[in-house]
Amino acid sequence: MTQTILNTSTLFSSVELGPYTLKNRIVMPPLTRSRSTQPDNIPNDLMASYYAQRATAGFMVTEGTQIEPRGQGYAWTPGIHSPAQVEGWKKVTQAVHDKGGIIFAQLWHVGRVSHTSLQPQGAQPVGPSAIAADNVKVFIEIGPGEGALADPSEPRALSTDEVGELVTMYAAAARNALEAGFDGVELHCANGYLVNQFISEHSNTRDDQYGGSLTNRLRFLKEIVAAVSDVVGADRLGVRFAPLFASTDETRVYLGLVESDPHHTYVEAVKVLEQAGIAYLSIAEADWDNAPDLPDTFYQAVREEFSG
Template sequence: MNTSILFQNVKLGPFELKNRIVLPPLTRSRSTQPGNIPNDLMATYYGQRSGAGFMVTEGTQIEPRGQGYAWTPGIYSPEQIAGWKKVTETVHKEGGVIFAQLWHVGRVSHTTLQPGGGAPVAPSAIQAKAVKVFIETGPGQGTLADPSVPRELTTAEVKELVQLYAQAARNALEAGFDGVEIHCANGYLVNQFISAHSNKRTDEYGGSLANRLRFLREIVEAVSAVVGNDRLGVRFAPLFESTTEERVYLGLVEEDPHQTYISAIKILEEVGIAYLSLAEADWENAPDLPEMFRKAVREAFSGRILYAGKYTVEKGVRMVELGYADLIAFGRPFIANPDLPQRIANNWPLNQVDPSSMYGGTEKGYIDYPRYAG
């Protein structure tokens, strides 16, 4: 196996990446409370993993209504921006390139997480099923709960949200990020507008596929105007098979996923963004994306293509060799192995993830995974 292909320099927008290995967005719920503020612990965590050629932060809510899980960080307050500066400064000292993932969960939330205990907002007043949110029940304590029934956004509110994404991008630049990724996957707000299952609107943002993609287009254009198209990425999670595990993608399995996502990707190509991130299903025995779809993605999009989703080194190498992928993200392996690129390069054994410390908590299972000692 030619692992050296993962260690080639690759251009991403204005950046010369030192390898093709990516730290993808990974929710860890370690922000300081109250205020969902990034902290020194998070700066250490990202700094430890700066051997990646490219890094994307955990999902970062663009406004208070965008939160769906306890203790996730935001990027809308001065305190949050100052907290993220600690992260970016640490990563840059280590020679890393890091983008902020801009996130709004939409209907995948609970009234206890919403300002004033209000209903979550969504394209339509349809409750999210087959998914749980995580709410705080006490200091450092939480529990899983069903999402609350959302309220439908007015047309004016949808347009305001586009500007909230643009403001979050400005905040990201102020915090020192090299660029931003827009989270349009996994059944969250942008995905809710795209999907005919969750979008029953009758205004310009609902109905036809072109209308359902309008929110995506407007956000991408607005954020690109702030950061530049060469510092912008978008993440999708196309799901082609409905299974008992579709809860991972919140049940948003489109009637024609190929047409839906290739149409969406053509919008990204028109704007000219730097990269497209495709998060594949990552449960045990999950189906691969159809090869016809991978080929269509490459034909439709001229920027860098990043794949994630339970990738092995072997699969990642194969995808790059076939020309489908430029960058490969490793999630759980990077959580447990801060020195993952060195381990891959030298074929060293990997630490295993402790699932009990994935979300919330202290430095345990966060910054205390050992580097390889030989």
């Protein structure tokens, strides 16, 4: 029997990411934990220990942290919109930096993928249009320390002025991330959440400048990338997409929405990121058995358009 020995030396070599030299090419992606201190979704000592344990990775991105109270779709996830939350995140960044790690905060807004019990004053969730999310569940608290999956609540459509206000909320969250000691931020634009909802023809039926044509549906992405770049610098900004080229209930539950022309939709979205000069693009791909792969032609097109 011939034994194959893989050469993994490259994995442990350094690589440049924006202004940083990563000590290796191992990356920990954002992973929702629902471990924040209640009430008020405050990052805590347990979270600091969790990230410090993993700080030998070359680069880490936090679990999604909601940019405002309406941005929450799952019980006990942390926020980054209050002074107490910023103080909590300082414990995390200090613990990671003490171990020599580099960590970005993932800025998150779930949009319509939420429940009235998670919203301020029990209000409807917000989204680009008043279209309910299907084939997805949210996680709500049903008792102290006890949660359950539930169907998302019917959303209401954001006004044009409210969309502009959300752009400023992303910028404010980015400022909070810097105050908390993060090395940069990643925008969560995947998995059927708010930015993905604006991009998608299925969840965006607006008739203002944020809806209709693909250019208009990409406007929210373009504006928040610009606003956050102004705060942290484009070279300390990443974006996460989850393009889908095939549909099963499972892929839609975990990854979001399937466009009629996903190749064109996401290549055009990548062009927005390239024009902004951001540091990196993260692409989430379904990884369970028999999951649909992204076509090689898509990856090739992305690499041709994106230099980060």
